[in-house]
Each structure stands twice: as structure tokens, then as C-alpha cells.
Amino acid sequence: MAIRELKVCLLGDTGVGKSSIVCRFVQDHFDHNISPTIGASFLTKTVPCGNELHKFLIWDTAGQERFHSLAPMYYRGSAAAVIVYDITKLDSFQTLKKWVKELKEHGPEDIVVAIAGNKNDLGDIREVPMKEAKEFAESIAAIFIETSARNAVNVEELFQKISKQIPPLENPEVESNESFKITRQPTPSTRRCC
Amino acid sequence: MAAEDLPSEFDVVILGTGLAESVVAAAFSRVGQRVLHVDRRSYYAANWASFTFNGLLTWIQENQEGSHPEEAQDWSSLVEEGEELIRLSNSDSTSISNVQVFTYTSEEDEEEEEAPNTTEEETGGAEGDAVKEASETESADSKEEETEEKQEETAEGGGGGEEEQAPSTEGEEPEADQPAPSAAQSQSEPAKKKKISYTKLVKEGRRFNIDLVSKLMYSRGSLVDLLIKSNVSRYAEFKNVTRILTYRNGQVEQVPCSRADVFASRQLSVVEKRKLMRFLTSCVEETEEQRAYNGRPYLEFLRDQQLGDNLQHFLLHSIAMVTEDTPTEEGLASTRNFLRCLGRYGNTPFLFPVYGLGEIPQCFCRMCAVFGGIYCLRHSVTCLLVDKESNRCKAVIDSRGQRITCSHFVMEDSYVGVDRKKVDTPTRFLSRAVLITDSSVLPSDSDQQVSLVTVPPIAAGRPAVRMVELCSSSMTCMPGTYLVHLTCQSVGSAHEDLSPVVNSMFRTPESPDQETRPSVLWCLYFNMADSSGLEVQGHDLPSNVYVCSGPDAALGHDHAVKQAEFIFQKILPEEDFCPPAPNPEDIIYDGDNPSPTATEGEAEEGEGETKEEKEVQEQEEVQEEQSLHPEE
Ligand SMILES: Cc1cc2nc3c(=O)[nH]c(=O)nc-3n(C[C@H](O)[C@H](O)[C@H](O)COP(=O)(O)OP(=O)(O)OC[C@H]3O[C@@H](n4cnc5c(N)ncnc54)[C@H](O)[C@@H]3O)c2cc1C
Ligand SMILES: Nc1nc2c(ncn2[C@@H]2O[C@H](COP(=O)(O)OP(=O)(O)OP(=O)(O)O)[C@@H](O)[C@H]2O)c(=O)[nH]1
Ligand SMILES: [Mg+2]
Numbered sequence A: 001m002a003i004r005e006l007k008v009c010l011l012g013d014t015g016v017g018k019s020s021i022v023c024r025f026v027q028d029h030f031d032h033n034i035s036p037t038i039g040a041s042f043l044t045k046t047v048p049c050g051n052e053l054h055k056f057l058i059w060d061t062a063g064q065e066r067f068h069s070l071a072p073m074y075y076r077g078s079a080a081a082v083i084v085y086d087i088t089k090l091d092s093f094q095t096l097k098k099w100v101k102e103l104k105e106h107g108p109e110d111i112v113v114a115i116a117g118n119k120n121d122l123g124d125i126r127e128v129p130m131k132e133a134k135e136f137a138e139s140i141a142a143i144f145i146e147t148s149a150r151n152a153v154n155v156e157e158l159f160q161k162i163s164k165q166i167p168p169l170e171n172p173e174v175e176s177n178e179s180f181k182i183t184r185q186p187t188p189s190t191r192r193c194c
Numbered sequence B: 001m002a003a004e005d006l007p008s009e010f011d012v013v014i015l016g017t018g019l020a021e022s023v024v025a026a027a028f029s030r031v032g033q034r035v036l037h038v039d040r041r042s043y044y045a046a047n048w049a050s051f052t053f054n055g056l057l058t059w060i061q062e063n064q065e066g067s068h069p070e071e072a073q074d075w076s077s078l079v080e081e082g083e084e085l086i087r088l089s090n091s092d093s094t095s096i097s098n099v100q101v102f103t104y105t106s107e108e109d110e111e112e113e114e115a116p117n118t119t120e121e122e123t124g125g126a127e128g129d130a131v132k133e134a135s136e137t138e139s140a141d142s143k144e145e146e147t148e149e150k151q152e153e154t155a156e157g158g159g160g161g162e163e164e165q166a167p168s169t170e171g172e173e174p175e176a177d178q179p180a181p182s183a184a185q186s187q188s189e190p191a192k193k194k195k196i197s198y199t200k201l202v203k204e205g206r207r208f209n210i211d212l213v214s215k216l217m218y219s220r221g222s223l224v225d226l227l228i229k230s231n232v233s234r235y236a237e238f239k240n241v242t243r244i245l246t247y248r249n250g251q252v253e254q255v256p257c258s259r260a261d262v263f264a265s266r267q268l269s270v271v272e273k274r275k276l277m278r279f280l281t282s283c284v285e286e287t288e289e290q291r292a293y294n295g296r297p298y299l300e301f302l303r304d305q306q307l308g309d310n311l312q313h314f315l316l317h318s319i320a321m322v323t324e325d326t327p328t329e330e331g332l333a334s335t336r337n338f339l340r341c342l343g344r345y346g347n348t349p350f351l352f353p354v355y356g357l358g359e360i361p362q363c364f365c366r367m368c369a370v371f372g373g374i375y376c377l378r379h380s381v382t383c384l385l386v387d388k389e390s391n392r393c394k395a396v397i398d399s400r401g402q403r404i405t406c407s408h409f410v411m412e413d414s415y416v417g418v419d420r421k422k423v424d425t426p427t428r429f430l431s432r433a434v435l436i437t438d439s440s441v442l443p444s445d446s447d448q449q450v451s452l453v454t455v456p457p458i459a460a461g462r463p464a465v466r467m468v469e470l471c472s473s474s475m476t477c478m479p480g481t482y483l484v485h486l487t488c489q490s491v492g493s494a495h496e497d498l499s500p501v502v503n504s505m506f507r508t509p510e511s512p513d514q515e516t517r518p519s520v521l522w523c524l525y526f527n528m529a530d531s532s533g534l535e536v537q538g539h540d541l542p543s544n545v546y547v548c549s550g551p552d553a554a555l556g557h558d559h560a561v562k563q564a565e566f567i568f569q570k571i572l573p574e575e576d577f578c579p580p581a582p583n584p585e586d587i588i589y590d591g592d593n594p595s596p597t598a599t600e601g602e603a604e605e606g607e608g609e610t611k612e613e614k615e616v617q618e619q620e621e622v623q624e625e626q627s628l629h630p631e632e
Helices: A018-027 A090-094 A096-106 A120-125 A130-139 A155-165 B019-030 B053-065 B116-131 B140-153 B157-161 B183-188 B198-203 B222-230 B259-264 B270-283 B298-304 B309-319 B328-341 B359-370 B494-505 B558-571 B620-626
Strands: A002-011 A042-049 A052-059 A078-086 A112-118 A143-146 B012-015 B035-038 B083-087 B096-103 B238-240 B243-248 B251-254 B350-353 B374-376 B381-387 B392-398 B403-405 B408-412 B428-437 B451-455 B465-470 B482-489 B520-530 B545-548
Touching (some): A002 A018, A002 A155, A018 A042, A018 A052, A018 A155, A042 A155, A078 A090, A078 A096, A096 A112, A112 A155, B012 B019, B019 B222, B019 B545, B053 B096, B053 B520, B096 B494, B243 B309, B298 B309, B428 B494, B482 B494
Parallel strands (some): A112 A143, B012 B408
Antiparallel strands (some): B238 B350, B381 B392, B428 B482
16 A cells, blocks of 8 residues: 655644644553653654555644744645644634634645644533534634544544545656655665676 | 743753754754744744745845844843843844845736736735835835836836846836737747736745755755754755756856766767766876875866866866866865765755755754754844853843843854954855746756756856756746846845846846846845854853854855854763754653554554655665766
């Protein structure tokens, strides 16, 4: 099966549970005292989708957004963006619009947008009605889902929905000057010329 | 998302997000130092930045208006006993000068001309920026008039405001200047494709990533090595520079780089091919014969090799990329460096980052942030608090008046007040031009080439010009256009230095008869100070303050990388400089259940295997195939 790498970037206010969602998705693990996002450039997880494998490269914000200083390179080449808010914090929902705008400005044009209302295990102290969030998501043609990283609710589903929305690979144009990554290990040389 | 207060204690505070500062930030953060990295600008990478078209128009406007230094505030209440306060410079008015813009394409698409008013409103701000050149005092009315006039004539574009700087446009008939087909013209020239309008450039502005500096990455240079060593290379993708071209006798020619190129070359005779191969093989190792030329011009050495004009030109201007008076040892070193870098990734020694060079400082900043560094744009440091006794900077005061203690302070040179800067040599400048064109300087089978073009001095006393032509798949310009960067050491202003080259190699209203050349749709000229002569220390500053210089004129990035490493080792001589960051597959969130490194679906997957098609790794064997060394 062909593996397709898909960059997904996470956005949203600090403390809404971005890192917890990634951690749940990638390692099926939840930690109440998760340390602020340190050391993780991006995490990966591969899931099947149709006759392809989607390898998600999930980028977390590394706290840069706290001071409105996310670099444009963070968005480069993203296939999807997940904007997370905390259903128990109205503020975190109100800043969604700001993130959508930021994404419009810096993100790729054809990016798949998903909105995740996290911490839905805390329904009793909910501040953001599901209906309102859903309507907003519809208005910008975004995927909408409420999640709980804590109870492992809808986290897999969030990424499945994204997978489904990723347009199938177009006929890759055979282009002579393709871009590439540069890496540490040289591939073992397969041929040797004399 | 109300702005929080910053923590009040850091190990290192870094002001400015240029390349050297960003590498320093990543290096410190990586080894566990607490880093605060700020920049007063609203964007990353300072004079190394890249902009969308609209972002560049804003940058142009800011630099034409001149800076408005903020009021110096009185922070004396924050000064503790035994401390002295040093104010930092709060305006960067000196590094960019002589900004000039010319719009040569028509304002609107022909069809859209009936409804200019609506479009005009949409693009009003941006359009004003570009047109406003040298006419700041103009009233809104006269500006509108000018715009209308332009639309009628569909000519000149920004030239309307350019009289002072570009007298040559004045006398010419606008009609003659206008290469965009009018109805009549397009009938007579049905094959000619429609020219992209200014409105279209603005509308598609996001597809541009226009660098302020124009450099390339040597495939075995210190920047590529550092990117690979630190794993920062993961954050970016690269393209090969696919061709090296040179401008000679009024023609653009391809410089043969690989063995295959040499043998396929139609410009070179069989004798020349042999001579070139022999020369390149012989110059890999230093010989007695070469040493005899030490101190004498490389050109002299080349001449004595009896290579002929063709080869001499290629070797001097395109391979060594030196001037006629460069000493032989330098010319040879440069030639060897070129040969060493051939074949690692592609056919030429160079790489270019997709989305532009402005990505590179951002990648290092990302690494810093990932290891806990805190980032704050639109935020500055206004003062240093210095312990009088030890002459060390104990703390800084940020632009919000917060006192932040730090053990070391690293800053971009433009924040150092002139009175405190120790300048040995008079400031040099770079002359820069940025063109958006409609075709390549050397059309070929592929329209997606990335080319380095070396342009030797067009006359005695003129500068040698380096040109980089980028295609749209480098994600630096919209499809159907090319982004062309010209750079040289300043002799005069950027326009004086570079417009003769532009007019000889491209079609502009000043060179309307260059019909076979690419047309320039829009262009920008400016000068940038080259502060690379500045020392890291030795200024009238506390002993734990380090100064990073801005971009230099060289093609590669060695200066900034070396400077960053020097600062790091000065402060933390025992620590490793940018050790590799862990692979994403190896990262586990700390917690009570440290699961093995790989999760489902990942276990079997070794590094790089799945990316085989995309990742070009070192190809040692390719080097032998592609380099210029002859077989025997
Ligand atoms: C961008 C560009 C535009 C140009 N445009 C024009 C143009 O429009 N019209 C035009 O006529 N020419 C043009 N030329 C050519 C120009 O006149 C000179 O050929 C060129 O500037 C000097 O050559 P070079 O720098 O390539 O070095 P070289 O060709 O290597 O020569 C450098 C100098 O050394 C001299 N020299 C070379 N070989 C020998 C030798 N074996 N012994 C002694 N002296 C030698 C040359 O005469 C020259 O003065 C152009 C050149 C360039 C690079
Ligand atoms: N109850 C509950 N708590 C959660 C959930 N997800 C995250 N949390 C908690 O919310 C806090 C913040 O979570 P993080 O994942 O660190 O949030 P973040 O968005 O990554 O924050 P920054 O890295 O600072 O931007 C942590 O204490 C988590 O334990 C959830 O689904 N339910
Ligand atoms: Mg986090």
C-alpha cells in the first residue's frame, strides 16, 4: 500500500488540550500533568484509508502561539489543520475566528480544517453549546467534532474524518525538479560504479 | 488569548530573529538553556525575511516612510543600586536605503477595465504602496489622476511616480513601452500570451515568497551540515539549483557543471572539453605550479593554462565566482569548494529551500521553541541594566517595561547605538533588485528550473552581479511567473548598479526592443547594509553581550553559521553545538507509562524508508558520475 505523508498542524489557545489530543491519538495515553509541549517537533502515526496509508505528521505549536508569534513555516505544506477549543472555556471558542483568519492568511489554500471541542468529559461545566460550535464550523465548511483526550472519545474519529476529506492523490506530474528532504543517514549504496 | 506576562528570568535573551540569532537560539535551547527570543518586527528573520507580494509592499512602504522611533521612556525606576542603564537603538533606519519600485505591467486585466473602480478599492492600499514611490506628499486626488492616466495608457505603472529616479522613462512614448497586447496587437500577435496584470499579482500575492537576501546553500556548506546535524532539516524541503548560467557577449549560456554536461555541451569544442576536464582534475590537489601563483590574480593563472576565452570565462566567473583580481589561492579554493559540492544532491553544487530562504531562520526558531524557547514578535528590548562593578548585563527592560534577568544577551547589530558600535571599516552595502518576470532568461524543455546566473561586470568599474532565477514550483512566485533576484556589492545605488543589467537582459519600458527577452512585470531596487565586518564583541557594551551581524554579500551562509557557533562556544565552551533532536518516532510524552518508542503501524518502519521517493540522500556514487573528474 502506498504511504502518503500528511502534515497536520494543531492550533488553539494554550491549555485547551492540543498536546493531549496528539498524545491520545499517537500513544493512546493521557496524562493529567502533561508537561508543556517540549521536545516534540512533530509526532507521527499511520492509519489506513481506502487503499492508501496515511502517515500523519502532527505538528504541535510548542507554545509559540502564546505570544502571537507562530511562524508561517509552521503551516507550510499542511494538508489539514485542527483548531482545538475547550468546551469549558468560552474564551477559547471565541478565539477560533482568529485562528481561522490566521489560517486563511498563512495556511495553504486547499487545507482541510477541523474544529475540535475538547474536554467533553467535563459536560457539567460546559460553557460552549455544541450547536453554536457546529453552526460555526458549518459556516466555514470545517469538520466538527467534540473530543475528550482524557476518556479517548472521538480522537480516532477526528483523524478518520480528516483522512476522508483529504483529496485523493492527483496524477503526480512527473516533474524533473522535485523538492526533497535532506537527512542524516546516507542510503546504503545500491550500486557501485568503477 | 490575552497576552500573558513573560517569565522574568532567562539564561539567554536574544533580540532579533536573523539567521545567526536564530541558530544561537536553537543551540542554547537545545542544551537546556532557558531562551527568550524577541523581535520588534511583526515577522521572523529580520533582513533575512521573505514576504508575500503584499507583505513586501508593506515592507516597502515602511522603508520609504522611514522609521518612527518610539518615545524613549523613562525606566530609571527599574534601575537597582550599582546598576547602570544602557539604551538600545530603537530605530533601524540605516540598514535599508534607496528603495525604488517600478510597475511595468498594466494595472488591470484588459477585460476588467470596464469596472476599474471596484477593483481599485479592493487593491487600493497595496496599489498605493507601490505607486507612492517618491511621492509621499502627493494628494489623494493627484494620485487617483495618475492611476487613471495609467489605465488609459496601460503603460508605465509605477513609473508615474518615478520621474526623479528614472528620467529615461519620461521621454518615451508610453504606447511603445507597452508590451501587453492591445486589441489590435493581439490580433497581429495571436501567439503572444496575455501579460499578468498588477491586480493579478496582488490577488495572487500569497503565492510569492520574496526573500530580502539572495543566497544559495552549498550542498556541503556549513549551513547544510548544520541543518542535517541538528535535524532542523526536517522542517523544510529543498530543491536543487538545476542550472548554472552565465551572461556573456549579450547571450545567456549554460555553464557545463557535470561530466555529462561537459560532454553534451554544444558550446565547447572537443579540445576545450578535454582541457576543461584536465584542468578541473588537476586543480583538486594543490601543486607547486599553483603555489607559484600565490598572491597573483587567478585570472593570470587561468590564462597561463592556455584554456581559451570560453573556459576562462566559465572558470573565473561561474565556477570560482571571483573577480579578475582575486588572488590565485583564493580562486583555486573557491573552485575546489564548487567541485566538492557537486553531485551530493544534484547536478549543481547548490540547494534552495522551498518557500524561500526566509524559512531557514524560522526552522531554527522552531527548534528553539520545541525545546522550550519563548517567542515574542512585536516585542523589543529597550535597555540593558549593567552591573557597574563587573560590567555585566544583569537584566534587560523589554518594550513593556518589564525587567527580565538574564545571564547572556545576544542582539542583532542594528539595535546597537552608533555611539557604542566599534566599526573598523566603513559600512559596505549590498545592491539588490527583485524582478517578477514572465519567462525564463534561458527557456528550456522544463519551465521549472532554478538557475544561478553569473553576470561579470558589464563594463570596467561595474560590479559583478549574481542572479538567481526561481520558478513557481520553488513556491516563491505564482505560476506563469519567475522571481529573479540580483545581488552585488554596491558601487552606487541599487538602481545604478543593477538597472543596466536588468535592461540588457530583460525587456522593460527602458529596453522595449529586447523582444526575445523575458518581460519585467514588476521590480524593486534597494540597498542593504552589509554589516558582516562587525565583530561579535569589542564594542562599548557589557562583557556578556554579543552582537550578530546581518546578511553579507557571499553566496553561501558560512558567515552567519560560524558567528552563531562562535557565540555559543564562547558562552558554553563545554556543550555540544546543535546536537541532533530526537526523531519524531522516538519521542514519548513523559508520564507514568513510558511506552516503547514506536506505536502501532510504526514499529517496522525504519528512518527514511517510507520517504524514499522524496528524500534524496547523499549519493556518494553519484558524485563520481557527475563531477567533472575525467575517468582515466
Ligand atoms: C554581462 C556581460 C555583458 C557584455 N555585454 C557585451 C556587449 O554588449 N558587447 C560586447 O561587445 N561585449 C560584451 N561583453 C563582453 C565584454 O566586453 C568583455 O568580454 C568582458 O567584460 C571581459 O571578459 P571577461 O570578464 O569575461 O573576462 P575575460 O574574457 O576572461 O577577459 C578579461 C580581460 O582579460 C583580457 N584577456 C582575456 N584573455 C586574455 C589573454 N589570453 N591574454 C591577455 N589578455 C586577455 C580580456 O581582453 C579582458 O580585458 C559582455 C560581457 C559580459 C560579462
Ligand atoms: N478533563 C479533561 N482534561 C483535559 C482533556 N484534554 C486535556 N486536558 C487537560 O488540559 C490541560 C492542558 O492540556 P494540554 O494538552 O497540555 O494543552 P495544550 O493545548 O497542548 O497546551 P499548550 O501546549 O500550553 O498550548 C492538561 O492538564 C490536560 O490534562 C480532556 O479531554 N479532558
Ligand atoms: Mg501543548
